[in-house]
Amino acid sequence: MRRFYLVIIICVFFSCEKPYSAIYESSDAEQVSLLTDTCLLASISSTNFVKVEEAVSLNYASLSRGNANLMISTNFLTNKIKTFSRVIINDTLSIVDGDSIFLNKKTKYVERILTNKKPLDLEFDQYEYRFIYKDSLLESRLMFINGDTVPYFESKYTYVQNNLTKLEMFFKPANKLIFETNLVYDKMIKVKPWLYFYSDFFNIADYLLMFNFGAMPLGVLTSMESFAYAPDDGQKIGEWKVKFSNYKISKDKYVLKLSSAGDRIQSLPYLFQNTELKYKCSN
């Protein structure tokens, strides 16, 4: 028993002392795919202090990117399990957890999400999100509430070499910035598509793992800072800062593991402390 505790203390000390020492390691990493170049995320888990705290597994009917049919999300600290089953109405409409997800017929990108009432909401609010793409990248997102014809919020996304580098969310009627995120990537390393980093998907973050929102970043994220602002005076009312390091990348450029230090980003809850990713590959 005493030996077991000793091992834990050494691990924690090491990660605290050198949190950002290594951007990645790939020399001895396994190869995810032996036969094909098409691998999709199968699971992502967040391990903190030797215990898996949160995990998500994904199942696909076919390995077309971003269209999972089943997602199971487990929080091991609270013992809560959420299951998202996708009911396919037709090739442009799916229903998940009462929400309607509208896909573009040609690209299969999500064009519109119409949410249903959720048990965690105090009042009935129905959100409608409309997604606008340019050159296969999500360019902006409009958010409508309870059938109003005026969009209340607009998010604008900026990319450098297909990597999301800036996200700005505005209270559109007054054109006031209320939330922003700045993202920094390693300049050298390129990986296979792995995750979306849209930090403004607060209520619909689960769909970032299930559905296709355009081209995914091919970069290795090294830091992310988000700020929330009061719309009237622009005063900062919240901030979240996190740095990513210790990437383990397979020989065929799939991200397998990474560590983070700092805050937990609400829309990206699995990128917290120690994250492990697994993939499924088509034959």
Added chain:
Amino acid sequence: MIKKCNIVVLVFIFSNILFAQNAVALIDTTICKGSVIKLVSPKIGSYTYLWSTGETSESIIVSPASTTVYSVQSTSTAGVFIDEFRVAVDVPLNAPTITFNLDRLISTYSPNTQIRWLKNNLVLPGQNSDTLKFPLQGVYKSEISSLGACWTPSQLIYVPMDTDTSTSGFKAIVFPNPSTGYFNLLLDLPLRISKEVTIIVSDISGNKIFEKKQFIYHSAMVKIPITLPAGFKGQALITTMLNGIINTQQVIIQ
């Protein structure tokens, strides 16, 4: 369109039940200036009709510029029936202006008018004064009207965090415990909230050794990493303060 249909149905039921032959039924309704309303004779069947406008159909469509009384004379072998319709005209008012001040929204408002508040485009029941106290996170507007038919909206205002003082319990989990001084505080909330939470870690004598404020942004599950100053060992108390609720956990730092 639905509202108009309802008015027609009411006319029909009302006059047939309560009014005898040759009685005059006066139906009041209010429209917004510029809109139209369809008036339908409550007598349906083998009748001939004569409206005060000169029209002879069963129904007429009107759009008066000011309050006007219309009548219809419905004639059959059963007799002659007269029904009257008073169409009041509501005139749009100038748009009100709302301001957000600490924990309340205040609207410009004239005492002779009606006022209502909307959050996220839904009318808030029972909120009919110029002040809306303790709004939750959301997008708000006020609307004013003279007669309740034309509602003129204010500009939209976004309230970025809940200002209510209502209290509801929450679950706090510290992991790992014991720890080396680096641990997570997980807050499991019954509803999504947008509020600032304050976390204070103190030693067993009550001396504060750590404090952090974290904004919870429309979330019901929050995980906050905490790193205590190096060198601290022993028992510590983690106090989480959220909306007046204080949760205290004990943690051992090795």
